[in-house]
Amino acid sequence: MTRFLARRVVFGIIVLWLVATLVFIMYFVAPHDPARLLAGKGATALTLRDVRHRLGLDRPILQQYGSYLWNFLQGNLGYSYFSQEPVTTIIGQDLPVTASVAVGGSVLWLLIGVTSGVLAATRPRSISDRAVTALALFFYSMPTFLLGELFLLLLFFRLHLLGFDFFPGGGYVGLTQDPVQWLRHMILPWFTIALVTASVYSRLTRGSMLDVLGEDYIRTARAKGLRERRVIYRHGLRAALAPVVTQFGIDLGTLLGGIIVTETVFGLPGLGQQIVQAITRQDQPVIIGFVIVASTFIVVANIVVDLLYAVLDPRVRLS
Amino acid sequence: MSQGLIAEVGAADATEIVGARAIEGRSPWQLAFDRLRHDRVAIASAVVIALVAMMAIFAPVVAHIVGHPRDAQYHTTGLSPAGIPVGPGRRFLLGADELGRDVLVRVFYGARISLLVGVVASSLATAAGVVIGLVAGYFGRIVDTILSRFMDAVLSLPYLVFAIALVSVLGHPSLIVTIGVISFFSFSAVGRIVRGQVLSLREKEFVEAANALGAGPLRIMFVDILPNVLAPVIVYLTLLIPAAIVFEATLSFLGIGVVPPTPSWGSMLAESLDYYEVAWWFVVFPGLALLITTLSFNLLGDSVRDAFDPRYARLFVTKEPSGRTATTAEAEPA
Numbered sequence: 060m061t062r063f064l065a066r067r068v069v070f071g072i073i074v075l076w077l078v079a080t081l082v083f084i085m086y087f088v089a090p091h092d093p094a095r096l097l098a099g100k101g102a103t104a105l106t107l108r109d110v111r112h113r114l115g116l117d118r119p120i121l122q123q124y125g126s127y128l129w130n131f132l133q134g135n136l137g138y139s140y141f142s143q144e145p146v147t148t149i150i151g152q153d154l155p156v157t158a159s160v161a162v163g164g165s166v167l168w169l170l171i172g173v174t175s176g177v178l179a180a181t182r183p184r185s186i187s188d189r190a191v192t193a194l195a196l197f198f199y200s201m202p203t204f205l206l207g208e209l210f211l212l213l214l215f216f217r218l219h220l221l222g223f224d225f226f227p228g229g230g231y232v233g234l235t236q237d238p239v240q241w242l243r244h245m246i247l248p249w250f251t252i253a254l255v256t257a258s259v260y261s262r263l264t265r266g267s268m269l270d271v272l273g274e275d276y277i278r279t280a281r282a283k284g285l286r287e288r289r290v291i292y293r294h295g296l297r298a299a300l301a302p303v304v305t306q307f308g309i310d311l312g313t314l315l316g317g318i319i320v321t322e323t324v325f326g327l328p329g330l331g332q333q334i335v336q337a338i339t340r341q342d343q344p345v346i347i348g349f350v351i352v353a354s355t356f357i358v359v360a361n362i363v364v365d366l367l368y369a370v371l372d373p374r375v376r377l378s
Numbered sequence: 379m380s381q382g383l384i385a386e387v388g389a390a391d392a393t394e395i396v397g398a399r400a401i402e403g404r405s406p407w408q409l410a411f412d413r414l415r416h417d418r419v420a421i422a423s424a425v426v427i428a429l430v431a432m433m434a435i436f437a438p439v440v441a442h443i444v445g446h447p448r449d450a451q452y453h454t455t456g457l458s459p460a461g462i463p464v465g466p467g468r469r470f471l472l473g474a475d476e477l478g479r480d481v482l483v484r485v486f487y488g489a490r491i492s493l494l495v496g497v498v499a500s501s502l503a504t505a506a507g508v509v510i511g512l513v514a515g516y517f518g519r520i521v522d523t524i525l526s527r528f529m530d531a532v533l534s535l536p537y538l539v540f541a542i543a544l545v546s547v548l549g550h551p552s553l554i555v556t557i558g559v560i561s562f563f564s565f566s567a568v569g570r571i572v573r574g575q576v577l578s579l580r581e582k583e584f585v586e587a588a589n590a591l592g593a594g595p596l597r598i599m600f601v602d603i604l605p606n607v608l609a610p611v612i613v614y615l616t617l618l619i620p621a622a623i624v625f626e627a628t629l630s631f632l633g634i635g636v637v638p639p640t641p642s643w644g645s646m647l648a649e650s651l652d653y654y655e656v657a658w659w660f661v662v663f664p665g666l667a668l669l670i671t672t673l674s675f676n677l678l679g680d681s682v683r684d685a686f687d688p689r690y691a692r693l694f695v696t697k698e699p700s701g702r703t704a705t706t707a708e709a710e711p712a
Contacts (some may be wrong), residue, residue: 086547116472204628208651316538
């Protein structure tokens with residue numbers, strides 16, 4: 060257990076180091092001069108040298124690399140070129156919005172995916188199985204941003220024309236400000252993220268559940284006279300969830316992508332919008348900080364997922 | 379004695395006359411193709427894909443017929459006096475966009491970008507994945523460790539975030555950059571599948587035989603092993619195309635894909651985001667084109683997978699190629 064955890068942590072650190080180095084190569088070794096960008100078009104050679112010195116760009120490349128990594132280790136992500144604010148402050152400000160979208164979206168995503176998968180697996184070849192499979196394929200083919208736009212067009216605007224104002228047309232209200240309004244503003248973004256990814260999980264759960272339900276211990280459970288509900292959920296689903304959980308770890312990167320797109324569609328002032336803006340402004344420290352924070356989140360979440368795996372399926376021994 | 383031997387050889391031969399019908403030995407490829415040919419879903423989706431390809435090819439012809447070049451802006455006929463795009467009608471069959479351009483013509487041109495990026499990026503990714511998977515699986519040891527860890531790392535990256543960073547550092551988004559980014563983030567899934575297969579294949583007798591005959595590693599990898607992993611690779615390729623199309627649309631939607639004014643369904647949908655309240659056609663038509671294309675590719679990909687894997691039971695198949703009734707091989711909980 061400890062050895063397993065240690066190995067995972069070491070691999071996680073290697074991935075993070077790889078990410079940091081890749082980003083460094085992309086931004087500092089590539090022929091690309093942030094000083095020119097920062098100093099503006101009309102800058103004199105003197106100003107340019109000054110800016111370069113201030114950013115430390117005139118130092119040897121290895122020295123730059125060292126201080127770049129050292130800053131990360133201290134939790135210092137630098138300052139925005141644009142607003143001069145620390146990148147950590149900017150990320151901290153926008154985190155609640157993104158966290159609202161991410162947590163609600165992924166809960167809904169797993170809920171829809173797993174329940175529809177179980178529904179399809181317990182009645183194979185039935186009408187509901189076929190319906191779930193067809194819907195899953197439909198949403199699987201749907202790009203996230205298109206679903207969001209269609210939601211806005213149909214569920215917000217068309218209903219609004221008909222006099223029903225249940226769904227707002229985007230924007231964000233803080234959870235602590237007004238929980239009811241927060242929920243109203245989050246429903247469409249949550250479903251946008253959830254439906255597209257849930258389709259994969261529905262198929263995955265169905266397949267895995269069909270495999271598990273064919274095992275001997277399920278027959279034993281039935282023979283003992285346990286109720287069907289208990290057999291399916293306590294005995295079957297618990298083991299069937301293992302591959303689903305693994306996939307969830309892999310798909311966290313997809314989740315982040317979905318968040319960026321969803322925030323853009325619904326005009327939510329979160330990290331996704333922040334990074335799209337940072338890119339149009341070429342605000343390097345913000346972009347780099349975002350990539351590092353996102354990667355750290357994914358690495359940590361993957362370790363948690365691996366631990367969960369063992370909790371769910373008692374047959375798995377971590378070694 | 380020798381009679382019996384001859385009879386046995388005869389039975390093992392590929393062709394044998396039973397009654398009046400010849401029974402032919404068919405390769406897995408022939409079997410798969412035969413299953414595909416009789417799969418109504420596969421045929422229907424292939425037809426739709428062919429239609430989308432026709433849209434791409436004949437886009438200039440359509441532009442010529444309607445008399446609206448791709449990027450021409452019609453400020454007087456395409457926009458109302460208040461500057462709002464006009465809806466579908468005689469002049470603009472599918473309406474106009476926010477600059478008074480013809481949505482029909484641009485949707486047709488958009489098919490070019492989607493198909494081009496989808497096919498080229500997924501082919502590149504598959505080719506790279508096959509080579510890397512072959513090398514990792516065949517050589518094993520340290521080569522395998524390095525390549526596999528690299529593929530794992532690429533898979534665990536938040537790819538859209540990284541794609542955004544990559545495009546921003548390369549300066550200007552372009553078609554080539556888009557294709558490159560999509561290929562880079564797609565090859566490792568193929569690579570892992572191929573590696574897994576090669577790991578077991580390289581222990582087989584035919585590889586040993588090739589080795590004994592003096593074949594070099596390159597020949598063994600590409601001539602002896604490669605044909606054996608092609609089936610899963612082809613399945614993955616067909617499923618990768620719609621994913622690449624969605625990826626391109628997403629990049630263009632975020633403004634880091636195809637450069638305007640070249641129309642891409644993704645960038646059209648991004649432009650329509652500010653106009654959906656006054657111009658539904660601007661959202662619906664590019665959206666439908668995109669959805670129908672990805673859906674057809676996914677349906678075809680599913681059929682291709684099923685055709686190569688007879689154990690996988692179909693949900694929607696009613697008739698088997700030979701005329702037998704529907705397969706009941708569904709993994710029923712026994």
